Amino acid sequence: MEIVFILEQVLNGLLIGANYLLIALGLSLIFSLGGVVNLAHGAFYAIGAYLTVALSPTIGFGGAIIVSPVLVACLGLVIERLLLSRFYRGDPILSLLLTFGLAMVAEQSLRMIFGAAPVPFSIPLWLRGQVFMGEFIYSKYRLIILAVAVLCVAGLWLLLKRTAFGRVVRAGVQNPDMVAALGISLRPYMTAVVMIAVGLAALAGTMMAPVTGVTPTMGAEILTFAFVVVVIGGLGSFWGVVCAAMIVGVVRGLAAYAFPPATEAAVYMLMVLVLLLRPRGLFGERIQRFE
């Protein structure tokens, strides 16, 4: 019985991991290619959630799940072109300050527009319910989140591995100077990567809006975890981030089972452990320009 229950917590942890995955992947992509630690990534997640709440009454949740990430990706386009693009080659501290400022502006704007109180938003009726597998219980909606996450991960992986676009991006991560020497400008690729990354964050926000409190601080709350996932997974490693997200979810589930007050702390302890044993993260690649 106890073993079965622990197994149930492990599987549930994998579902929790899927929540972090979409955000962490984008964060990792922007950092790998642009060298920018995007502290505003959580803000795009929050904006995605609020757009979903605002748009759902008119276009439905099904519509919002498409439109909200697209709108946020367009916002990402504007911000990348006007602001981020000035900082790719500069001191990393500058882009850190810029994105930190952006995150604060976004949080305060959401507070001014929608108020500080949580905005009510529920799972649409057609997605509600639970799935029982023997003794185990799953929320139908979380399984859908998992499915969406798996689709996005597969899509992103194919994009990076199987397309000309992906080849340039991967080359850009490893050696931007060589890419430039071959006469390829990374700028449009960087714009596209930022749009994809913030779009994924907004998609995560959209998916999480019905099951978590929609408040201006939701972005800051999730961002820390996304960072931990990226650090554990290792820089530049696609599957590292995927594995780390799942491990973090499982560790949280097991900590909640064994010693609840350490539910959050367990994840940070895991990060410390990984950094001690493998400073580049679980699957981190050696990237010359960051050494």
Added chain:
Amino acid sequence: MTEFFRPTRRGLLAGGAAMLAMPSISYGQSDVVKIGHLTPRTGFLGPLGEFAVNAATLAAEQINAAGGINGRKVEMLFEDSVNPQTASAKAERYIQRDKVACIVGEINSASALAIGQVVQREKILFINTGANSDALRGSDCRRYMFHTESQNSMMVRTAGRAILEQGLVRGKKYYALTADYAFGHDLLRVAKRFLGENGATVAGEDLVPTELTDFSPFLLKLRQARPDVVICNLAGAQITNFLKQYSEYGLRFPIAGFGFDTALAWGAGTGNFLGTWPVVWHHLVDTPSAKAFTAAFRAKAGKPPENQGWSDYTAMRVIAQSMNELKSIDATKVVEHLEKGAKFDVLKPREGYFRARDHQLMMEMYAITALPADKVQNQFDIFSSSAAIPGPSESLEAIASTPEENVCNFPS
């Protein structure tokens, strides 16, 4: 020439924090009475702080429209208290630079304690409008600190009476989830005493970190433990998250909680809001002054006030009424006046007064219970309310802590 900043050592320290805030020019106290409002505007208590600010603003406007305090206009200053360290620094700045007549606000028990220490040293009145911890009225009490917010004992006995009537306590097993910080620990202690005294047993108990947003591991634990009732002693926006995910997992155990604010029920939304909870006041209270407040707040903020708004509004009215009756803004005189048992209209059926022993406002409370989704008319009226607790024939102290439970000695 008005003096902008007097460079004292303490002032310089506080001034460091002041660089970030909008500089406000300090006039002498002669033409206005300044009241410093200090409460969390960001973080997990920020949603409640917004109601506090709106309500305090409304109260100041009404006080000024009625002639102000001793013929002088009230001028409100607002700050985000952030955390205990910042709260302490900002309280000091209010007193030393802005020369406020008193400080109103706070929600976080640890920050309220920090402000309490500052006002005790500076001999300035502070009315705590949102921190519930019994310790603030007991071991950590201060002579210059008063409480319009209810204490945890009052919250526990109010919701406790309601769930006792629903048959959820005697001989039942409970599973308690508690926010892992000062407020939660204090609440858990008081809750366990009540539940134990009334014959309930423990099926499970977890302390939950305040940053936690995903409760699914705990929902699985609840499902495995099969308690008769789930006791949710979480804090702030966490309650909203918990209620949403509890509905998501379709768990059916009855829920009750001992710490609550109506904004959290509104945030969870119709269908997700479940269970029985205590509130110090709610917008459906049917007395003339309560209805007038609700209407005025609605007109100003576009939504009904919640209990945090009530508390700040009431505190402001207590201050104005006391200072007008005394014809003085002297803090020590106001403290003595309140300790003598001055009565106030607190927007409930019976008048309230501050208990001299621990400075807690003695007043009625309400237990609210979620309405079934098909009975909900709009996004705000999503609960039904008990009659005022304690009942009309009981002493207002019936639900408050006893001298044995909570000892306050007012350190000098």
